[in-house]
Amino acid sequence: MSKKIIIIAGSAFLVVFIGMILALTMIWSKLNTLDRTVNPPPVEEAEEAVEVVVQKIGPIYPLDTFIVNLADQGGNRYLRLSISLELRDEKVKNNVDERIPQIRDSILLILPNKTVDDLKSNEGKGALRNEISARLNAMFPAGEIANIYFTEFVMQ
Secondary structure: OHHHHHHHHHHHHHHHHHHHHHHHHHHHHHHHHHHHHHOOOOHHHHHHHOOOOOOOOOOEEEOOOEEEEOOOOOOOOEEEEEEEEEEOOOOHHHHHHHOHHHHHHHHHHHHHHOOHHHHOOHHHHHHHHHHHHHHHHHHOOOOOEEEEEEEEEEEO
């Protein structure tokens, strides 16, 4: 009978000992992460760890607002759209100034062919942006229009 008591007591001691080790390990890891948040690494280490990519934005050329009827049945839906063009560099601005009627005409040929269903999702707006960008860059050599931004987008 005494051997059974020794085995039971030894097993209980082993379980308690393993539990204490696990608890201390969890507490140590929590304290270690707390120390990192309270005492962040020096700025030099942080700069090495995170590389920030800053993209230079070219000059922005705003266009007048477009108001067009959409291609939905009944013709009572319209789109009010303001667009700004990001140009490759400042030299392109004169080329864009000279071709504003052509730029507006190209955009006005695209917009009335769209429906509300085409434009209500982010994917549809992205497709419209890509279509306008392709059409305008075809007018200029060497991709002078870097990006297109919708500054107002209202459908009714």
